[in-house]
Amino acid sequence: MPVRYLPQTTPDHLRGTWREARPARIAAALADALQRPTHGWLVVAASSELGSDRTLLRTVAGREVVLWRDSDGSLLAGRGACPHLGARLADCLVVEGTVLCRWHGMQLGRDTATPWATYAAFDDGVLLWVRVGEVEEGVEPTDRPVLAARPRIEESLASVISLAADCEPRDIVQNRLDPWHGAWLHPYAFSDLAVDDDASSNDRLVLDVAYRLGRTFAVPVRAEFTCPDSHTIVMTITGGEGTGSVVETHATPLTAPGTHPARTVMTEAVVATSDRMGFRVARGMAPLVRVGMRASATQLWADDLVYAARLYELRRSAAER
Ligand code: FES
Numbered sequence: 001m002p003v004r005y006l007p008q009t010t011p012d013h014l015r016g017t018w019r020e021a022r023p024a025r026i027a028a029a030l031a032d033a034l035q036r037p038t039h040g041w042l043v044v045a046a047s048s049e050l051g052s053d054r055t056l057l058r059t060v061a062g063r064e065v066v067l068w069r070d071s072d073g074s075l076l077a078g079r080g081a082c083p084h085l086g087a088r089l090a091d092c093l094v095v096e097g098t099v100l101c102r103w104h105g106m107q108l109g110r111d112t113a114t115p116w117a118t119y120a121a122f123d124d125g126v127l128l129w130v131r132v133g134e135v136e137e138g139v140e141p142t143d144r145p146v147l148a149a150r151p152r153i154e155e156s157l158a159s160v161i162s163l164a165a166d167c168e169p170r171d172i173v174q175n176r177l178d179p180w181h182g183a184w185l186h187p188y189a190f191s192d193l194a195v196d197d198d199a200s201s202n203d204r205l206v207l208d209v210a211y212r213l214g215r216t217f218a219v220p221v222r223a224e225f226t227c228p229d230s231h232t233i234v235m236t237i238t239g240g241e242g243t244g245s246v247v248e249t250h251a252t253p254l255t256a257p258g259t260h261p262a263r264t265v266m267t268e269a270v271v272a273t274s275d276r277m278g279f280r281v282a283r284g285m286a287p288l289v290r291v292g293m294r295a296s297a298t299q300l301w302a303d304d305l306v307y308a309a310r311l312y313e314l315r316r317s318a319a320e321r
């Protein structure tokens with residue numbers, strides 16, 4: 001039975017969570033994650049945020065980037081300032097894959113007089129990516145980002161939230177590489193959390209945890225955390241309710257490298273699946289369920305971004321000493 005009678009107990013001091021959450025172990029997992037190249041690809045928005053008739057403007061690593069759709073729906077991206085007099089190309093009309101600047105109507109597209117789709121861009125169906133990040137030393141830029149395995153789109157429900165904090169991408173990844181904090185920092189969401197040391201390694205964390213449905217009931221699951229690239233951490237449910245569901249956390253720098261204070265946006269995509277009847281009903285009510293999914297993820301991330309910002313603050317003050 002997926003939902004269990006699992007009354008919430010007061011925090012179990014005797015289990016000594018803090019002893020298990022060894023700083024050296026978290027640091028080793030982070031070092032491993034930071035070595036995985038992005039090939040310059042960064043998540044910039046949810047696919048659902050970009051229609052066919054208007055542009056979207058994002059700041060990524062200190063650069064303005066305009067996003068729009070070509071006439072076949074594919075994603076295009078270019079610099080966010082108009083080459084005429086520098087207007088921000090935000091919320092501009094798009095006609096047949098061509099952006100019309102809001103100030104004087106200059107036409108900017110893939111094949112216009114000034115070709116404007118200068119950045120490689122990719123729409124994976126849930127998230128939009130642009131190749132504007134630093135390409136790591138010794139690796140080549142690639143045609144598409146490193147994508148994690150997800151459930152099939154027609155059998156799942158996707159929901160995306162974004163929140164920004166004063167930190168660097170690595171702080172967001174590090175927060176996720178410390179699953180031990182779950183039952184302490186988010187007691188409203190998690191309990192009975194145990195990392196499976198035998199199944200875990202530096203590049204794979206496996207844990208059992210119960211998702212709380214209030215004080216009395218919870219849904220136990222087994223989950224696995226991996227980092228496909230240095231700015232992404234993926235949680236896959238491998239056992240229990242929602243097996244195959246994926247939660248992707250992407251950290252995208254807003255500020256240019258070396259800028260302080262650094263600011264980073266966390267984009268989390270939940271791609272949920274289940275073979276249960278209740279889930280089929282939920283799919284039918286998708287817009288409403290998405291609001292609920294977003295609300296609970298937002299509460300978790302409000303706490304986690306305070307944690308990430310604290311890591312950044314500590315690193316900064318240590319560097320200044
Ligand atoms: S600033 Fe864009 S057309 Fe003039």
Ligand SMILES: [Fe+2]
Pocket residue numbers: 181182185186300304
């Ligand atoms: Fe957390």
